[in-house]
Amino acid sequence: MQSTDCRFFFQNTPSLLHASNTRPGMSTLNVEHVSKEFPTRHEPLRVLRDVSIELRDGENLAILGPSGSGKSTLLHILGTLDRPTQGAVRFNDQDPFALDEAQLAAFRNRQIGFVFQDHHLLPQCTVLENVLIPTLAFGTTTDEQLDRARRLIDRVGLSQRLDHRPAELSGGERQRVAIARALVLRPQLLLADEPTGNLDHTTAAAVADLLLELQAEEHTMMIVVTHSLALAARLDQRRQLDDGCLVNAQETTPSAGKSEHS
Ligand SMILES: Nc1ncnc2c1ncn2[C@@H]1O[C@H](COP(=O)(O)OP(=O)(O)OP(=O)(O)O)[C@@H](O)[C@H]1O
Ligand SMILES: [Mg+2]
Known part of the structure; x- marks a missing residue:
């Protein structure tokens, strides 16, 4: 991609799928006995073992675990960016991995929102354009999508920064x-x-506030991978990856705070 002008993205993207801007019905996520192995020159590296999760609209879950325990691997599978070696992932009883690659990409774009440690914003795009990036798959951005993007930017407190580029924002603002x-x-x-x-304590707390408020307002399902017990303590359920198995974090992190609902 040679262009440094964000308009390039907005003028050259084919329409991949069409969908309404409302989310119909109840959503469910079922992760059933998922295992993941990566091939190596010797024995396969077994990262996840028999992981199961159930989540419904409005529910959230924190996943803890030491570095290298498989948290990002699990999140990639839930985000349909990688496939399990064994087991199944179902959204509303449907297996997204049964879709062909183009359909799977469209499903991922439409139904899964990602927030990473590094914001992954496009540096040449403004705040408004960055928020509109997922709408590119529709070919054109509708007035409704534009209105929604503006409302969300207002909701995250950046309505005065619509035309600013990521380099002009703080780390917390980028997030x-x-x-x-x-x-x-x-x-x-x-x-x-x-x-x-990547955020200092105060900014991290403010971003966590916003994430949780918006998840509640939007009534979406949310899974947060974190090393932060303070953040994990604010979610409804906490589980921990332990030798590839997902166990209740209560067993290993009794100081995590809130009572468990799982
Ligand atoms: N594509 C891959 N091929 C081979 N091994 C991989 C691959 N991706 C991850 N791994 C290995 O799987 C294990 C889990 O990695 P993962 O990135 O999921 O850990 P993590 O819990 O997210 O760690 P961190 O807290 O440091 O981000 C690591 O040993 C890693 O080296
Ligand atoms: Mg990781």
């Missing part, structure tokens, strides 16, 4: 843009991988 972008198409599932990992 606010990333949250707005993740929600612009009203996804069924919000996935966050260390969303506050």
Whole structure:
């Protein structure tokens, strides 16, 4: 991609799918006995073992675990960016991995919002354009999508910064843009991988506030991977990857805070 002008993206993207801007009905996520192995020159590296998760609209879950325990691997599978070696992932009882590649990409864009540790904003695009990136798959951005993007930017407190580029924003402000972008198409599932990992304590707390408020307002499902017990303590359920198995974090992190609902 040679162009440094963000308009390039908005003028050259084919229409991949059409969908309404409302999310019909109840959403469910079922992860059933998922295992993941990576091939190596010797024995396969077994990262996830028999992982199962159930989540419904409005529910959230924190996943803890030491570095290398498989948190991002699991999130990639939930985000349909990678496939399980064994087991199944179902959204509303449907297997997204049964879709062909183009359909799967469209499904991912439409139904899953991602927030990463690094915001992954496009540096040449403004705040408004960055939030509109997921709408590119529709070919044109509708007035309704534009209105929604503006409302979300207002909601994350950046309505005065619509024309600013990421380099002109603080780390916390960039992460606010990333949250707005993740929600612009009203996804069924919000996935966050260390969303506050690059932020100082105060900014991290403010970004966590916003993430949780918006998840509640949007009534979406949310899974947050984090090393932060403070962030994990604010979610409804906490689980921990332990030797590839997903166990209740209560067993290993009794100081995590809130009572468990799982
Ligand atoms: N594509 C891959 N091929 C081979 N091994 C991989 C691949 N992706 C991840 N791994 C290995 O899987 C294990 C889990 O990695 P993962 O990135 O999921 O850990 P993590 O819990 O997210 O760690 P961190 O907290 O440091 O981000 C690591 O040992 C890693 O080296
Ligand atoms: Mg990781």
